[in-house]
Amino acid sequence: MDSLEHSQSADEVATQRHHGRPAALARWLMAVAGVIVIMVVVGGITRLTESGLSITEWKPVTGTLPPMNETQWQAEFEAYKQIGEYQQINGPAGMTLADYKFIYFWEWFHRLLGRFIGLIYALPLAWFWIKRAIPTGYKPRLLALLALGGLQGTFGWYMVRSGLSTEVTDVSHFWLSIHLLTALFTLAGLIWTALDLRRLGQIPNARPARITGLGWIVSIALFIQLLLGAWVAGLNAGLASDSWPLMQGRLVPEFDATKGLWWALTHDPYLLHFLHRWWAWVAVIALVVLARRTRAFDRQASIAIHSAFGLQIILGIVTVWTGVNIWVATAHQAVGALLVAATAWGIHLIGRTKSSTQ
Known part of the structure; x- marks a missing residue:
């Protein structure tokens, strides 16, 4: 009798674990991981072109669009002129508005890509959640990855803010490391979770x-x-x-x-x-x-x-x-x-x- 009950319990657990669409979730997470790799590349270009301090404010909504006219461009350029990077390096080197637009593009694109990653993660997650397509035990992990994405954006702003003064000409290398390593940790977490889900799709009672x-x-x-x-x-x-x-x-x-x-x-x-x-x-x-x-x-x-x-x-x-x-x-x-x-x-x-x- 105990053996029969144990067998039924195991079957119930297996059925519960298999509930959802693990294969689809795995494909989605792998796609997000691919975009994060692109994000790391763009972040590297942003760093190597010294573009990270070109935008001196964090505007989650209005910052989605770049300056649309000459007046807006001049306002952004004037804000940049107030920090040490311009006053001590780029200003004396004769930076023009055209030069500024180049570095502005890379920082703006980096931030835009971050917003895009947030959307392609949060919206499908909500859809899978509503459709009850997430296998048992995976919701906390998927929410943790979402939280990591939010932290990544926060750390990025703290990194930029560390360089927005007249005394320094660059961001803190400590904040840069936190920003980069959080991105790579998130990438590893996405890959790991996707592999767990892929295996669950192949073996209904597979453990993480x-x-x-x-x-x-x-x-x-x-x-x-x-x-x-x-x-x-x-x-x-x-x-x-x-x-x-x-x-x-x-x-x-x-x-x-x-x-x-x-x-x-x-x-x-x-x-x-x-x-x-x-x-x-x-x-x-x-x-x-x-x-x-x-x-x-x-x-x-x-x-x-x-x-x-x-x-x-x-x-x-x-x-x-x-x-x-x-x-x-x-x-x-x-x-x-x-x-x-x-x-x-x-x-x-x-x-x-x-x-x-x-």
Whole structure:
């Protein structure tokens, strides 16, 4: 009798888990993840063209449209003239209104794309919710991803605001790292949730994957590398050297430690550039182990991880050699986002062995 009741209970749970349209949800989340990769690329261009401070206000609704006439353009340009970036750098360099319109475009497009992502996430989520198409247990996770999107916009504004004064000429590299890493964490979350839902569509009683010990090691190694990369970008530390593997003709460059080692680790462009280029190999070792483990489950995932980190290393070196060429550096950031996606895929695959389908 107990056995029969247990069997019925298991069947009920399986039926409940299968309720909804997991395959459709998975396709939708993968599409959103693809747009976030584009968003990361546009964000990289915005940073590399020094466009991030061109719009000095946050207007969630009216800011959707760019200036529509010469008077509006002049008003925006005058607001930009009040900050340090213009007064200390672009103004003395002879910036014209046409020059300003160029940097304005990239920041405006970056913000517009953020709004677009919010719409293509929130509206389908509401539709799936109303149609009761979301499988049991997934609503909190989908809401958490929506909240992360909202935080991403908030962090972006705090990042911009950190550079809107006459004393500084750039945004805080700490806020830049928070902004970028939140985007990449959201990307990984979308990929992970989509893979869980895809598996649920194939196996009605499949449990969500769990992060294994190896998964945590790889995640931490990659997180440190991404954090260092964000700080390098924020401090323009990529320009600290145009040679590889040596810097200043030596393996370990000279750096400013007069304010303490912690300050140097978080602020000195030479030390951060050095750490970013060599911690990469620690991350590579972890990723190679992950790729070898995933090969037993899905050879394509293994190829994706190997290809992503291999290309990322090459682009990183070429970025240095070219003195941070904008398109090479943009490709470097784009492949970084793809590497996060491939890593999430691999960690998910090995995490399935920990998630019973009983």
